[in-house]
Amino acid sequence: MLFRRAVSRLPLRVEYPDGTVLGLDAHTEPLPRMILRDPDAFFARVGSLGLIGFGESYTAAEWTSPDPAAVLTVLAARLTELVPAGLQSLRSFLLPSPPTSQDGTAANARTNIEHHYDLSNELFQLFLDETMTYSSALFEDPATASWPLLADAQRYKIDRLLDAAGVRAGTRVLEIGSGWGELCVRAAARGATVHSVTLSNRQLELARIRVAAAGFADSVVLELCDYRDVRGEYDAIVSVEMIEAVGYRYWPTYFDVLAQRLAPGGRVALQAITMPHDRMLASRDTYTWIQKYIFPGGSLPSTRAITTTAHRAGLRVRENSCFGEHYATTLRLWRERFDAHAAEVAALGFDATFRRLWQFYLAYSEAGFRSGYLDVQQIVLHRPEEQS
Structure with a gap:
């Protein structure tokens, strides 16, 4: 419910496997595409783990995008608006704290x-x-x-x-x-x-x-x-x-x-x-x-x-x-280079899960700077x- 409520007001095109499309002007404008491959698994992760689950779901290929940095930039720019204020006040009770081992x-x-x-x-x-x-x-x-x-x-x-x-x-x-x-x-x-x-x-x-x-x-x-x-x-x-x-x-x-x-x-x-x-x-x-x-x-x-x-x-x-704009560009260049060398990354022993995790990390970081967050x-x- 929260996800549908949020994306209906965002300049995103969220695509479900059954053909459902959500997003502000998603049917008329060329917008960043977020493709849900397994909505049930995606919502289970996000519902239980919040933003950690959002990232884990990408790593697990439950959602994808031809340009994840563009999707994440839209989300980062509206981050404080995505969750109702009443729920934001419960953050410290609902989300885990960093482990003492770190x-x-x-x-x-x-x-x-x-x-x-x-x-x-x-x-x-x-x-x-x-x-x-x-x-x-x-x-x-x-x-x-x-x-x-x-x-x-x-x-x-x-x-x-x-x-x-x-x-x-x-x-x-x-x-x-x-x-x-x-x-x-x-x-x-x-x-x-x-x-x-x-x-x-x-x-x-x-x-x-x-x-x-x-x-x-x-x-x-x-x-x-x-x-x-x-x-x-x-x-x-x-x-x-x-x-x-x-x-x-x-x-x-x-x-x-x-x-x-x-x-x-x-x-x-x-x-x-x-x-x-x-x-x-x-x-x-x-x-x-x-x-x-x-x-x-x-x-x-x-x-x-x-x-x-x-x-x-x-x-x-x-x-x-x-x-900050310079860091967004630096990260884009790194991300493009990382993707272009996927075969060499695999040859070093890093599997597809690791490569998706790093794609998300570089896109996530780029979005933070591109949005001004x-x-x-x-x-x-x-x-x-x-x-x-």
């Missing part, structure tokens, strides 16, 4: 990271560009961006962040979250010394190879280390889309570490995925599909949460810039008493 403690953090980032370096190489950068690019024009432009857009994003952090010859840089080493290489190319930490063994292996191949093994130290265990003092701290893996209970610890490790006069440059503050508060204690299957322990902050938590640690926002920002922090 809480962002030092004991759990490595397992959480390994779940995603240690899947296979070869898998990520199939859909990432040559820089192996797994975060939003920054294009000249996201509306006209194409695959050949992605690598340079990733380099530009990294350089912009390094510029904001003041990285140059002689700068001591701490990177929290190594990725596959591209930022290390570009910082070292400026003459900086870099200490980069990660909890992913697979990323560490390939990052070390890439740093050595670029000729910077003497100026870059890559280490398997929790951010809480870093010691020393750094002129610049850079962290790209790492805060999302920390877990909201540990944001104060994260910003305390940034403040403690930052040398006088230094800057912190973050790239962070953000969501509206009210939605963050409403969803932070709810177990989500993305936490269950993709990023265990993950939690997206709001701009207010970052500003407030950083302030308590003695840091202030010096500048920030938002570019999510944003991505580069944020520069400093101690105002030390800098003008």
Whole structure:
């Protein structure tokens, strides 16, 4: 009943096996198509598991779409309207909480990271560009961006962040979250010394190879280390889309570490995925599909949460810039590349269920940014008493 009520007001074309079609103007307009192959199974999952069931139903091929990102964008844009306010107030009673095994403690953090980032370096190489950068690019024009432009857009994003952090010859840089080493290489190319930490063994292996191949093994130290265990003092701290893996209970610890490790006069440059503050508060204690299957322990902050938590640690926002539309384009390019390499993904041992799960993940993420529900920002922090 809720589903039919919701989609009757949405610009979607929902098709049932018996020929029934639902959606606002679904009979007259070319709209994103959601095809229900097994309505009974779909409603059973959604009725018992909510949005987790919605995603599981796609993975099980109970519904499909020629363009799942388009369907999910429509839903994300109206997310707060889909469920009546009275039922939304029951969210905390009806939906599960994240398991304690995924809480962002030092004991759990490595397992959480390994779940995603240690899947296979070869898998990520199939859909990432040559820089192996797994975060939003920054294009000249996201509306006209194409695959050949992605690598340079990733380099530009990294350089912009390094510029904001003041990285140059002689700068001591701490990177929290190594990725596959591209930022290390570009910082070292400026003459900086870099200490980069990660909890992913697979990323560490390939990052070390890439740093050595670029000729910077003497100026870059890559280490398997929790951010809480870093010691020393750094002129610049850079962290790209790492805060999302920390877990909201540990944001104060994260910003305390940034403040403690930052040398006088230094800057912190973050790239962070953000969501509206009210939605963050409403969803932070709810177990989500993305936490269950993709990023265990993950939690997206709001701009207010970052500003407030950083302030308590003695840091202030010096500048920030938002570019969510660029992330939607980045994700579209990854998704298209992933789909184009389906045979190679299968050859690595990832079955059809895994491929549908990742199709949904990439489309789900793209929809969040395309609808404006999510944003991505580069944020520069400093101690105002030390800098003008």
